[in-house]
Amino acid sequence: MATTMDCRNWDEDIYRDSILLDRESQSRTVFRTAFALNPNPHPNHNSYPDLIVATISDGSIASFSISSCLELNYAGNSLVPVPESSWLVQGHEGPAYDVKFYGNHEDSLLLSCGDDGRIRGWKWKEMLESKESAQGSDTFKLQ
Template sequence: MATAMDCRNWDEDIYRDSIILERESQCRTVFRTAFAPNPDHNSYPDLIVGAISDGSIAAYSISSCLGLNSAGNSLVPVAEPSWLVQGHDGPAYDVKFYGNHEDSLLLSCGDDGRIRGWKWKEILGSKESAQGTIFFVCAVMNP
């Protein structure tokens, strides 16, 4: 009878796929960024939104990222997104804002042939990282 750690039940393809998946989850590529609309027109924008190779769309606080460098850590700082949603099946390649105010739309396009949009006001009003809880308000698919 074979158990989970039995060498007679070895599947090299499953092992190889798990290693690749683990490595890809630790390293992501940001293909495009866009500055978020700034409600305070007297200051610099603080949020930057990125289209990520794992299909996610993420927003980062620039001031928080700059604060990581001054922490005195000798390790490479890792910026955590303030908002993240899995926007596409496959890489997300571009993000743009339609409009210049809080009522603007955040649009993204990906390798899945879709363009998706979210209301920026809903993203700003969410109390938690989206992780898929904020649904897109528009979707266009390339046939």
């Protein structure tokens, strides 16, 4: 159903904002990425990380499987492939700018900072064990 506009009530600011929101919803910017820590430090286990963590302009922090992203390139689709995130956390109000890991293996923390002036932290082991996204939730919030 199409929305109609009445030219007698034209508001350029509202129109401009609606165009910007529409464009922002169709694209996001990745500001920073970090290779995820390998949760299994056993010497016989593959020591190369398969996850990459990214901070995104909508305030979210997401992880992506590197091997899944590489497989998308070989799918032969004519459209630009878009990888699905392994998990997603709505970490900040406004853009999330940076992500870092602190610590090693079992006790490591995933830290992010954003435009809202906050530094958020999550226990990396709990993030890996979770099968659900924590959008808008404090499930993984560091106490």
